[in-house]
Amino acid sequence: MMRRVLLLAGIVGSAAAYPQGPVTANGAKLFDFEKAQLTEDILSKLDDVFQFDNGDDVKLNGRGAGADCKVFPGDSAWPSDAAWAKFGKAVGPGALIKTVPLASPCYNGPLYDAAKCDALTANWTNSFLHMADPTSMMSPVYQGLTCQVTEDPTQSCTLGALPYYAVNISTVAQVQLTINFARNNNIRLVVKNTGHDFSGKSGGAGSLSIWTHNLKNIKHIPSYSAPGTSYTGPAFKAGAGAQAFEMYEAANKKGLVVLGGEGKTVGIMGGYMQGGGHSPLSSLYGIAADQVLSMEVTTADGKFVTADFTQNTDLFWALRGGGGSTFGVVTSLIIKAYPDMQxxxxxxxxxxxxxxxxxxxxxxxxxxxxxxxxxxxxxxxxxxxxxxxxxxxxxxxxxxxxxxxxxxxxxxxxxxxxxxxxxxxxxxxxxxxxxxxxxxxxxxxxxxxxxxxxxxxxxxxxxxxxxxxxxxxxxxxxxxxxxxxxxxxxxxxxxxxxxxxxxxxxxxxxxxxxxxxxxxxxxxxxxxxxxxxxxxxxxxxxxxxxxxxxxxxxxxxxxxxxxxxxxxxxxxxxxxxxAYPRLLKLKKQLDPKDVFFAQTAVGSEFWQVVTADGLPSGNGKLCRVKK
Structure with a gap:
């Protein structure tokens, strides 16, 4: 097993290990990080927990997808430390991050540091601080308020709804591995870009998080013709981690504008686009999701696909407005651009x-x-x-x-x-x-x-x-x-x-x-x-x-x-x-094992987060609603 994991880690960590790979329409090539993908040949050398879902009902040590609840830390079916270590080697050096709450320096223990705590407290409401952390949530009410900055170091600091682990994504192969590992172990899976969401969708107690924040590649396409549409014009292909200020700066350098949020740190190429997205330019050009011409996405079965107007069209339809953390993990998008203006x-x-x-x-x-x-x-x-x-x-x-x-x-x-x-x-x-x-x-x-x-x-x-x-x-x-x-x-x-x-x-x-x-x-x-x-x-x-x-x-x-x-x-x-009836039908087709869940997302009505205090948050075990 160790030799196999090391083989995989070498490929996951190096896009150069892959051939040129496929391209999207009109020569819009995949980013290097998207060329590093899992293949059936690679997975044939690995254990069951890393495999794609080919439609079978995988059951591993009682962790079947039909279980009443997602596996939770402390459960007998929770992966062992050794299993997590193997997963960490698989995704590559430093990619698997065990969550340490951002405010930990404010609490008694090995991480206590009064100076760091003071600096955190002074900057605590700044969104730039939290977006750079792999698990910090911008809506602490939905984290459970279990580890805020404090002047009393004797209080307790726990994870609450912060994910148990996060994977710092730098290749598509890591996304695929993480989805497969979570699905085959029946672990709650969440996705975080920057964490901009009023309902705390980027968190969940006992979860494994896919952190896409560092997928920041941006490429200008001077003339893009979108198959299946009449659009021909300037466009940008951008990684899911690109934020509003980064996209606006890139567009400005080319004499263009794109639709994004009014907020400076919003990760506009992630859940913002997938959830619709309103923009300072919306009264001219519509909702942000209207601008999407193509998407690269890893679906619940672990497969990497292109979704646009001519291929995987149902998925493409759902991803433009149907919400993030629901149908797949988007790693890049191609969006329309317009001439700059006063x-x-x-x-x-x-x-x-x-x-x-x-x-x-x-x-x-x-x-x-x-x-x-x-x-x-x-x-x-x-x-x-x-x-x-x-x-x-x-x-x-x-x-x-x-x-x-x-x-x-x-x-x-x-x-x-x-x-x-x-x-x-x-x-x-x-x-x-x-x-x-x-x-x-x-x-x-x-x-x-x-x-x-x-x-x-x-x-x-x-x-x-x-x-x-x-x-x-x-x-x-x-x-x-x-x-x-x-x-x-x-x-x-x-x-x-x-x-x-x-x-x-x-x-x-x-x-x-x-x-x-x-x-x-x-x-x-x-x-x-x-x-x-x-x-x-x-x-x-x-x-x-x-x-x-x-x-x-x-x-x-x-x-x-x-x-x-x-x-x-x-x-x-x-x-x-x-759109909801069609979205729910597609959710059941595209994610029949409910790999993806987020509060108030499509299909979430069949699940509930069981919290100790009864407050609506992600701080509790995720279980099916009993019929």
Whole structure:
């Protein structure tokens, strides 16, 4: 066995050991890391746990795929230390990482280091810190809050929902090995790129994680013709680890733009694209998933395939909007690119106080909603907040982004609403700045994400265009938003219409995205250190109180699955819309042994995470829902 493992490790660690390998359409060659793939010949020399799934029901020492629960540390069927060591040798030197919580230096023990703890504490909410860690989760509520930075080193630090092991992926062969090992041992498998997800999908207690963060290859394709489509034009092929700032910089160097998130550290070529993805350019070009022309993916059976408009078309359809960690592990994508453009950003705020009465404040906000259809038609993407405060609410525009517009054109678009505000004694002086390219405007306009919110839960709504059909329906929507603010909830919202100037392709993107003028998030908080019972009551009141008010005045609408409430009732309709029946059918076909699982992902209703405190998190054993 040892000789076989060493043979495999040598191949996994060296793409040069492989021939040129296949290419994707139009000569878009595989990246070197994708050329290093497992073959039947290699696997014929290895043990059962490394084999592809060829349709048989593999049962190894009681670890069959039909078991009631995924194997958990401490279970008799959990792989031995020797088995993990063999797996570590198989994936190559240093690739298998046993999880050490990022905050470990703050706790008594061999890793305690007061200076390191102080540095971590000072930087703890910076998303760059957590994205560079193989297992750290940006939503600690769903990790279980078992190892946060602390000034009390006598507290305990445990893994909670952090994966037990992670594999730092540098070749496709490592992805294949990890999927095969997890499937054949019935171990919970998760995927992490950067961990940007409101529901903690990148974690899971007792899991093995595929960490794709370092797959950052980016290649410009000057002219790409996508078979099966009419698209011929510039494109980029990028590894799954490429983030927003990296993609925007690469595009800028070629005089181009691509669709990605407003957040600087979002891993846009991973779960963002697979979950749909809204962008500052969405009101011009649609949802991010609409831009995908081809994908390289390893499926639940361990096989590496290309999915596009002419091959593996069902898989390709599902991966564009059906959610990450569900149908396979994507290692690279080819996406459309567009000519770079000037952008103008305008920032301003107003609040209750002085000459601004509470009544006039809300009249001003209500007037703003009237302009959404006309502004969306101009390609506007507005990022705005309503924050509750002791003296009254504050409205913040951060920013009003006008792609392709001059400063004068942008000010003209804002002028009618600002005139209404002035008539209400709400005098604002926008700071409006024009940038001659998208990258510079984006870098200057959007803040770095604040992460590690330990006592916050959020939910979202894609407000349907029907709410703008008449005054009564828009008033009902406004009143629901106002009621949330008056209850102390934070409102984070976007003016966006992904269908304004784009014909959507046939993909799995939530149909609610095709019929909205606003994606809106509300967040509830509870006191630090609140009991599990208090947290559960707060969460229930939020989901079935505040969120239900929003659902009641937007019947049939939906929610953005990556920025959503983990307790959302009927998440299948809310997060996936009309696509869900087909997605579920494909899930059963493509992943019949449920190798992939994520909270609120397609097919997750057949599984449950059994937590000790009853709170919704990944901190517990993953078991089938009993019929």
């Amino acid at each position: 952008v103008t950003a305008s920032n301003f705020s107003f609040a209750v106080g002085g000459d601004v009465t509470l009544e006039n404040f809300w009249i001003g906000v209500r007037n703003y909603l009237d302009y959404f259809p006309s502004l969306a038609a101009e390609g506007i993407y507005a990022y705005w907040f309503i924050l509750a405060g002791e003296t009254g609410p504050t409205f913040k525009m951060m920013p009003f982004l006008a792609p392709g517009k001059t400063a004068d054109e942008t000010n003209a678009l804002l002028a009618p609403w600002l005139a209404q505000l002035a008539a209400l004694n709400i005098h604002v002086t926008p700071v409006t700045t024009n940038y001659d390219n998208f990258l510079t405007g984006w870098e200057a306009s959007f803040p770095l994400e604040v992460v590690e919110k330990t006592h916050v839960a959020s939910g979202s709504r894609l407000w349907p265009k029907e709410n703008w059909a008449n005054k009564e329906s828009l008033d009902a929507m406004f009143n629901a938003i106002k009621t949330s603010s008056e209850a102390g909830l934070i409102i984070i919202a976007f003016l966006i219409d992904p269908s304004a100037q784009a014909t959507p392709p046939d993909n799995a993107v939530n149909s609610a995205w095709r019929n909205t003028y606003s994606h809106m998030i509300q967040s509830v908080s509870w006191p630090l250190g609140a009991s599990a019972e208090f947290q559960k009551e707060t969460r229930q009141n939020f989901t079935f109180g505040a969120m239900q008010r929003w659902r009641d005045v937007s019947p049939g609408a939906g929610s953005y699955l990556a920025e959503s409430d983990i307790l959302e009732p009927n998440f299948q309709q809310s997060f996936y819309g009309k």
